[in-house]
Amino acid sequence: MVEDILVDIKKDYVLSKLKEGERIDGRKFDEFRKIEIQTNIISKAEGSALVKLGNTQVIVGIKMQVGEPFPDTPDKGVIITNAELVPLASPTFEAGPPDEFSIELARVVDRGVRESEAVDLNKLCIEEGEKVWLIFIDIHALDDDGNLLDASSLAAISALLTTTVPAERFEVGDNFPLPVRDLPVSITSLIVNDKFLVDPSRDEVSVGNNFLTITTDQEDNVVAMQKSGSYLLKENRFFEILDTSISKAREIREYLKDI
């Protein structure tokens, strides 16, 4: 009940600020919170990254195994993405099997990595039709202060960039760096009436879970999109968000170039 009232108060505050053309934390509508990326924080993992987006924190760990390829792609490695919204990260998360939010999160992150062909899966075949590398991208939320999705996408590609294929451990040759050839970046906007805010914080989300995520690759191609939430979107608004997402992604991609 107290939570409900607080949400209503926050909502009114966010909306009244927006009327004045401002966000509650003083950011511009197309401004991200402070981004911090730390890589190789888990030495047991083949690759890892902790991403902070303001107070939101997500760890992605990459584990690799030798396994069987899919029958329709006998000479390609396999990507498997999972997200765990553990109860430690928010009072509203519950332990147990993944709910629709964590499934959606994992699938949208996965689409960005997969469709941009960021990982060169052709180089992850060990024995055609028999043995290929399986890449497990595991998203572990630590603190949900809004926009877990972009934090997770950023952590996923950062972790992949630092991944070493553990060939020696599996006795299939020498270790080698995971071949990464593109840098997909997802940009999530919160749609509020006739405006949209990139990288929404949890307080801003009190106005409703109305999101649009657009993931682009290094050449500004769109590689994944997801409209999430029960709202109606105008076509002209969509193209405005697309333009902003493309230019924001370019900015954020710069952070990845230092890894």
Added chain:
Amino acid sequence: MSELNEEIQLIFGDKRLDGRKFDELRNIKIEAGILRRADGSCYLEMGKNIVVAAVYGPREVHPRHLQDPSKAVIRYRYNMAPFSVEERKRPGPDRRSVEISKVSREALESVIMKELFPRSGIDIFVEVLQADAGSRTACLNAASVALVDAGVPMKGMITSIAVAKADGVMVLDPMKEEDNYGEADIPFAFLIRGGKIESIALLQMDGRVTKDELKEAFELAKKGAMEIYKLQKEAIVKKYLESVENG
């Protein structure tokens, strides 16, 4: 998606693998009110897709703690029959169908006037009996007709259609080969009100497209949606006239 690109030719001049033009839909058949027990229902074929939608409600919500004192709770279940695809699908929800159910529910939630039915629930169940690319769009189209058949008040009609990129060309309503071997798949759903497309209720995408190709996709999708909308309306009118005739 694009990995297998070279292996199969999808575009032949100005025609597609199945002889369709780029902006041509597959055959669509829609029938409203085909189930006895449900409050509203719809049978729909779109190419080789065969789906059945049923609507129950507004009715009491179980479990009761899910009730919302301010509006109806909308539930949507997209479910594939084990025999609907080449290789038997294990029964029950997988990650893909959980995601499809979520975005489809959200699309319908945005147009159902749920404030009219506080504390009640509207359940929408859609079974995919045969799948051949675009099953989520077929299901939404069927669900939309079933909701009208059940008399659930809505702001307008939801009409859904996908556009794909195949051999570098944007094509309307992709079938299996274009979905599997194409370079992108973009499912849309629109709110159509007063005979006009008003806004986007569902939008997803995977693959790789430029901004200009997205613009092209929107135009194709809107054209296709208007054609489907007419068929949805016809199906509802036909059911209504029949029930008037039969007293």
